[in-house]
Amino acid sequence: MALRAFAVAARTDSLSAAAEELGVTHGAVSKQVRSLEDWLGQQVFMREGRGLALTPYGKVLAEQLGRSFQNIDAACQYVRRHRSKSVLAVEAPSTFAMYFLMPRLKRFENKYPGSTIWISTRMTGQAPDASSSDLIITRGDADRVGARLKGSTALFEESLTPVCSEESLRRRPVKKPPDILKHPLITSATRPGNWEAWLHEAGIRDYVFEGGHRFDHMFVAVHAVREGLGSIVAPKEFFPGQGQWKLRCPLPGLVVKGEKYFAHPTSRADPRYVDRFVDWLEEEIRK
Incomplete structure (x- = not known):
């Protein structure tokens, strides 16, 4: 209260005016x-005549307080403007968030204009953070989330290709499975064996991985594909x-089955x- 009283008095140059404004x-x-x-x-x-003047220290304090109160007011106005919006904090694996959620998120916001989605990403091997999330999406089970979960919905099983x-x-068309070998085969440390499983399913059994990206x-590997460095099973x-x-x-x-998402x-x-949000995800998956 003392800081507020000082800030108003500093702005009005009058204790009486400050008292009237503050009631x-x-x-x-x-x-x-x-x-x-x-x-x-x-x-x-x-004292300066019949009025008040700020001392040098008062000027410094008044300037900083003025900025602080402006920031607080701006934050309050922002929250008030968005009081009709629902915010859902979603944590998801990085690849899922980047290549499944983000390209579709605008469709969700258009369908539900009063909703806002906050997305955080999780790397392979990193434990989910249930304390700061409303919904956690996992590839495979989520035993480490533990008692904070309220139930799970199976979304889909990966079809790897x-x-x-x-x-x-x-430049190098792929019409039949052996044609894929014209492309450098990119691998990911977090998805070992994907290429081997797909090549086996495709009937290509003698391919030997030598070098490659x-x-x-x-x-990161998918980004390398976008840059034209090769192809990947995903x-x-x-x-x-x-x-x-x-x-x-x-x-x-031509696919092999991978992990399930929940x-x-x-x-x-x-x-x-x-x-x-989960109902919308399921709709997107069915498309």
Whole structure:
């Protein structure tokens, strides 16, 4: 209260005007200012004729307080403007967030204009953070989330197939499985054995991996595909056709099954918003 009284008095150059604005007595404002000066060990006002003037220390304090109160007011106004919006905090694996959620998120916001989605990403091997999330999406189980979960919804099982850039496919078309060997095969440390499983399914059993690009995480490896460095086996659910990433699955009917994805509401979640988002996810998966 003392800082507020001082800030108003500094702006109006008058204890009486400050008292009127704050709806208190002149004496109450004067007492608050004296209390502030006692605590600071410095005078913030000095008499100048019949009015008040700020001391050098008072000017510094008034300037900083003015900025602080403006920032607080701006924050309050922001929250008030968005009081009709529902915010859902979603944590998801990095590749899922980047290649499945983000390209579709605008459709959700258009369908539910009063909703806002906050997305945080999780690297492979990193434990989910249920304390700051309303919904956690996992690839595989989520045993480490523990008691904070309120139930799980199975979203889909990965259909793993080669993914290539459209530019590389123009240069080296893939019409049948052996054609994929014209492309350098990119691997990811977090998805070991994907290429071997797919090549075996395709009837290509004698291919020997020698050299080639290898990356620590799938989303980094997919970016390398976008740059034209080669092709990778990835979930075709992330690349349903020509899109903003200019990536395509040349043999979409030839797949091997990967991990399942699950959506887990946490104990802090509002069921109305979580259920709506999960229902929308399931709609997107069926498309």
